[in-house]
Amino acid sequence: MNWNKKILNALCPLFILPVLAISLFLVSCEPSLTLPQEPQDPTLQYEVHIPTMSLDSVFVRVKIDNWPKGDSIRLLAPPIYADNPPLVQTGQNFCHAQVLDSLNNPIPFHSDSFVVGEIKSLVIHAPYTKKAIVEYYVKFNYKADDAYYYMPVPFIGEHTGYLQGSYLFMIPYFFSGTAHIWRDPIPLTVSYALGNEVKIFGDSPNKAEFATTYQLMFSTSALLKQSVVSTQLLFEGTAANQKYRCVNIDVNKTFSQPLLNTVENSFKTLLDDLIPKFGTLSGPPVTIITGINNKIGLEGMYAFNCKDFHENDPNGTTAICLAHEVVHAWVGIRVGDYQDPWWKEGTTSYLGLLLPKKNGLSTLPTVTNTLLDSLAGTGNASTYALSDPVIRSILFSGKDIGHLVYGKGAQVSMLLDRKIRESTKGAVTLISILSEFLKEFDGKSFYRNEYVTYLNTKGLCDVSDIFSTYVDRPGPIPASVLRDNFNALLSSGAFGDTLQ
Numbered sequence: 001m002n003w004n005k006k007i008l009n010a011l012c013p014l015f016i017l018p019v020l021a022i023s024l025f026l027v028s029c030e031p032s033l034t035l036p037q038e039p040q041d042p043t044l045q046y047e048v049h050i051p052t053m054s055l056d057s058v059f060v061r062v063k064i065d066n067w068p069k070g071d072s073i074r075l076l077a078p079p080i081y082a083d084n085p086p087l088v089q090t091g092q093n094f095c096h097a098q099v100l101d102s103l104n105n106p107i108p109f110h111s112d113s114f115v116v117g118e119i120k121s122l123v124i125h126a127p128y129t130k131k132a133i134v135e136y137y138v139k140f141n142y143k144a145d146d147a148y149y150y151m152p153v154p155f156i157g158e159h160t161g162y163l164q165g166s167y168l169f170m171i172p173y174f175f176s177g178t179a180h181i182w183r184d185p186i187p188l189t190v191s192y193a194l195g196n197e198v199k200i201f202g203d204s205p206n207k208a209e210f211a212t213t214y215q216l217m218f219s220t221s222a223l224l225k226q227s228v229v230s231t232q233l234l235f236e237g238t239a240a241n242q243k244y245r246c247v248n249i250d251v252n253k254t255f256s257q258p259l260l261n262t263v264e265n266s267f268k269t270l271l272d273d274l275i276p277k278f279g280t281l282s283g284p285p286v287t288i289i290t291g292i293n294n295k296i297g298l299e300g301m302y303a304f305n306c307k308d309f310h311e312n313d314p315n316g317t318t319a320i321c322l323a324h325e326v327v328h329a330w331v332g333i334r335v336g337d338y339q340d341p342w343w344k345e346g347t348t349s350y351l352g353l354l355l356p357k358k359n360g361l362s363t364l365p366t367v368t369n370t371l372l373d374s375l376a377g378t379g380n381a382s383t384y385a386l387s388d389p390v391i392r393s394i395l396f397s398g399k400d401i402g403h404l405v406y407g408k409g410a411q412v413s414m415l416l417d418r419k420i421r422e423s424t425k426g427a428v429t430l431i432s433i434l435s436e437f438l439k440e441f442d443g444k445s446f447y448r449n450e451y452v453t454y455l456n457t458k459g460l461c462d463v464s465d466i467f468s469t470y471v472d473r474p475g476p477i478p479a480s481v482l483r484d485n486f487n488a489l490l491s492s493g494a495f496g497d498t499l500q
């Protein structure tokens with residue numbers, strides 16, 4: 001409710017005067033009324049300037065409004081860690097920064113560093129001002145080193161390019177605690193000033209919207225020079241009212257038409273299953289970016305990466321990659337967690353195995369490889385509990401934490417799914433509960449008790465014991481427990497009709 005109306009409504013019953021007199025009184029008094037003002041939320045608008053594909057740098061302007069009164073301006077500069085580590089820089093990549101006030105006068109600032117995970121980010125400090133503009137250049141001088149050899153590398157080349165938010169955007173540093181920094185809601189918009197020949201596939205070029213800085217870190221886009229669009233845009237279409245497209249950012253890689261047909265049909269099948277449950281993904285067509293590497297995919301807000309497609313793929317690893325990364329659009333990107341660093345990858349790992357198998361795009365041995373893995377002798381996978389907060393910053397450190405989070409996390413999701421299905425005689429599943437949960441928390445993050453309460457209420461059971469035994473304690477889930485749960489799900493048809 002508007003503050004002015006609220007106070008005037010409260011005042012009116014006090015005056016027993018002719019209508020005209022009341023009007024005159026209010027009109028004459030209005031200038032002297034001092035009405036309390038609600039503080040307005042801060043907003044950040046980003047402009048990314050990419051004039052041509054021949055440059056190896058981009059210019060970013062951030063318009064800040066309604067910075068919280070009394071607080072100095074604090075911004076984290078790229079590259080920024082947000083669960084997934086950015087690559088180590090080779091030379092200076094963030095440069096020529098300046099902070100301006102609303103009259104375009106430079107504001108002096110200083111910087112220090114902030115370490116999260118294995119990444120040291122710069123923090124820019126400037127005196128308080130309600131409105132400010134920050135400008136800087138970003139050069140993409142990255143290379144994948146041994147530790148992160150599998151991570152996609154941002155670049156702008158002659159014909160194609162690849163952008164990722166964690167390398168591009170400064171973000172406000174309002175909060176303490178890693179999860180709060182990335183996941184507390186703050187509305188952000190990004191627009192792109194592109195040269196005539198530069199086309200973007202991922203974020204909307206006009207106004208891409210993000211509800212948290214975590215979403216912004218996972219802004220993912222391919223760039224194509226206009227002259228290569230016809231060869232690099234591999235396919236596009238609609239499934240379940242969801243528009244999609246696929247872009248190849250490696251001009252040296254080609255894929256046969258039969259292979260592309262297979263990949264597109266797999267993706268359509270997955271969308272036909274997912275979209276009615278989780279809802280349409282807002283914004284431009286959801287974009288698959290391939291040509292990144294041969295090993296992994298990487299999730300994103302409006303686009304995601306899929307490893308290169310292969311003719312010889314009997315186990316359906318491409319379908320698994322597509323399922324895993326598109327599920328992340330809801331699980332982890334649009335909805336996040338504050339307390340369970342395993343939830344994003346563990347849940348997605350389980351659904352990324354179940355959905356392709358259920359839809360005939362994968363095989364049973366591929367599923368059992370993860371869901372029945374004993375994790376025996378895997379070192380740190382047995383050392384840490386899934387809920388250990390340290391996991392968030394060492395997930396991809398090469399200490400075998402991925403085995404724990406993706407493997408045991410998927411197994412915990414399997415146990416939850418089995419318990420929910422059995423207590424509801426198959427009427428409710430983990431996916432059906434998630435479909436409601438994710439809509440309720442869209443653009444937000446949740447705490448453990450909110451998730452567990454949701455599972456208990458909708459699943460007509462108590463899943464607390466699964467969390468206390470297998471999430472909060474280290475060590476593998478006994479093989480007999482895994483086998484029992486898997487067989488129960490298999491015989492109930494959770495993995496489809498074909499038992500192979």
Ligand SMILES: [Zn+2]
Nearest residue numbers: 324328345348
């Ligand atoms: Zn993932």
